[in-house]
Amino acid sequence: MNTILYPIKFEPILKDKIWGGQKLKTILNKENDLPNVGESWEISDVEGDTSIVVNGELKGQSLKDLLESYKGDLIGEKNYKIFENKFPLLIKFIDAKEDLSIQLHPNDELAAKRHNSFGKTEMWYVMQADKDSNLIVGFNQKVTPKLYLKHLEDKTLTQILNFDKVKEGDTYFIEVGRVHAIGAGVMLAEIQQTSDITYRVYDWDRVDDEGNERELHNDLAIDAFDFEMKDDFRVNYKRDENQSNKMVSCPYFTTSFLHLTETLQKENNYDSFIIYMCVKGVVEVITETSKEIIKKGETLLLPAALKNYQISSKNAELLEVYV
Incomplete structure (x- = not known):
């Protein structure tokens, strides 16, 4: 360990x-x-x-x-x-x-x-x-x-x-x-x-x-079945560049949309792991000791102990997930 x-x-x-x-x-x-x-x-x-x-x-x-x-x-x-x-x-x-x-x-x-x-x-x-x-x-x-x-x-x-x-x-x-x-x-x-x-x-x-x-x-x-359920299943969310745009937040997970066009300094304040699903482009994730690249269709788990990192791309889209 x-x-x-x-x-x-x-x-x-x-x-x-x-x-x-x-x-x-x-x-x-x-x-x-x-x-x-x-x-x-x-x-x-x-x-x-x-x-x-x-x-x-x-x-x-x-x-x-x-x-x-x-x-x-x-x-x-x-x-x-x-x-x-x-x-x-x-x-x-x-x-x-x-x-x-x-x-x-x-x-x-x-x-x-x-x-x-x-x-x-x-x-x-x-x-x-x-x-x-x-x-x-x-x-x-x-x-x-x-x-x-x-x-x-x-x-x-x-x-x-x-x-x-x-x-x-x-x-x-x-x-x-x-x-x-x-x-x-x-x-x-x-x-x-x-x-x-x-x-x-x-x-x-x-x-x-x-x-x-x-x-x-x-x-x-x-x-x-929940037959009383409302018609509230479509998610409206912003797509502002270089920031986490919240999509879904429920007791089980929170997911944000991130359109990345530059290098961002990120800090994990959630007392949770963070998952990145790359849904478009290529992204570099950099920590003090490592560098990983994820492409469209790839997924990366950032352990909760990793508090500071960078994510970098000229044009990529990510789903950012934590609990």
């Missing part, structure tokens, strides 16, 4: 999905031989999918190893008191060549009781969208459990769902209990609680190569 902590890169964990495509390879340079790459898990402490360090003295160690060794120096003292040796966020890039299933996620209480897991509050930042691509978020009218179940039974669920056409830069906050789906043609960055609990309610009647439909979770999902 004599290593001085530095900005950490992890090996992406790539996920083959029935709905995935090739943009993570062709646009974000995630080298792989998978037929349908749907997700790149950039920083993960999900059981069985723990991120491994690829840079510096800590190369080869897992995120779990780092937590056990560095504790509050890695994630912040207040975070360590709450989460102990569990990293609180799961960071992803997602490419939907086809529509994802219509789904929702349980809250902390339900997820703990049923799955011994955190809930799954998340946000999306659209990095690229083909012409006329959609996201499904929420309902397009007032919906009761009875009305929802009737449409589900009649296979007319899409009639009551809200479809939003999207473009690069569009941002959505997906609270637990909110029905949603990423539409075909959309590539996005996703920030979420550390959880892999998803309740699928409809999967477009598709089947895999062996003719099997994917499992649905309608019995579990009905209790997880």
Whole structure:
């Protein structure tokens, strides 16, 4: 434990999905031989999918190893008191060549009781969208459990769902209990609680190569819905250059947008790690003892013990995340 902590890169964990495509390879340079790459898990402490360090003295160690060794120096003292040796966020890039299933996620209480897991509050930042691509978020009218179940039974669920056409830069906050789906043609960055609990309610009647439909979770999902939810999922944010423009702030994470065109001196006053997801361009992150470069589609974790650093670019865009 004599290593001085530095900005950490992890090996992406790539996920083959029935709905995935090739943009993570062709646009974000995630080298792989998978037929349908749907997700790149950039920083993960999900059981069985723990991120491994690829840079510096800590190369080869897992995120779990780092937590056990560095504790509050890695994630912040207040975070360590709450989460102990569990990293609180799961960071992803997602490419939907086809529509994802219509789904929702349980809250902390339900997820703990049923799955011994955190809930799954998340946000999306659209990095690229083909012409006329959609996201499904929420309902397009007032919906009761009875009305929802009737449409589900009649296979007319899409009639009551809200479809939003999207473009690069569009941002959505997906609270637990909110029905949603990423539409075909959309590539996005996703920030979420550390959880892999998803309740699928409809999967477009598709089947895999062996003719099997994917499992649905309608019995579990009905209790997880929040039918009273407001139409407040679109995130409005500023894009002022060379400053952190707050996008989403919730009990689980705070995310800001940063359009960088020069060198900034930064100070971490949050008692938290900071994550940078590069969504455009190339960025240099400089500390007293190290220098790391991240390009579009790469992610960097700055430990909480790193209080002062520089970020530098002539033209780049970042998502800046802390807890």
